[in-house]
Amino acid sequence: MSGPSHEFAHKLDMLDGAADGTPPLLDRAEYRDWVLTCSREYLRLKHDTEKGMKSFLNAYGATNEAEFFAVATEQFFDQPRLMIKHAPDLYRVLQEYYRQDPSERVYRNNCTNRKE
Numbered sequence: 001m002s003g004p005s006h007e008f009a010h011k012l013d014m015l016d017g018a019a020d021g022t023p024p025l026l027d028r029a030e031y032r033d034w035v036l037t038c039s040r041e042y043l044r045l046k047h048d049t050e051k052g053m054k055s056f057l058n059a060y061g062a063t064n065e066a067e068f069f070a071v072a073t074e075q076f077f078d079q080p081r082l083m084i085k086h087a088p089d090l091y092r093v094l095q096e097y098y099r100q101d102p103s104e105r106v107y108r109n110n111c112t113n114r115k116e
Helices: 004-016 028-050 065-078 080-086 088-098 102-115
Strands: none
Touching (some): 004 065, 028 088, 065 088
16 A cells, blocks of 8 residues: 555655645646645545445545545556546646656556567
8 A cells, every 4th residue: 555656745745844635836727726636536535435435546545635645646656547547637637746647658568568
């Protein structure tokens, strides 16, 4: 549950002095998009967890917003295509924040592996 990307997300989250699930962002528009998207997905995970429903995100992310960011970061890097399928807006805000697209890496690796 708690790999390097999870712990790294906590460090990024605390750069502004608070472990609240929102790392420092560039501007108001990015903050607005982040809060709307992440709050919606956090509440969805929390609801699903409380109802005993399965989610593509680890239920530990429903603990609080800081854990949600860390769990979402893990999913973003470890299983990006699953996140794109289930929460494309969440994938997009994380892609903008981290300035990379792990699904492309997965796609390239899958194409390379098929040729062998």
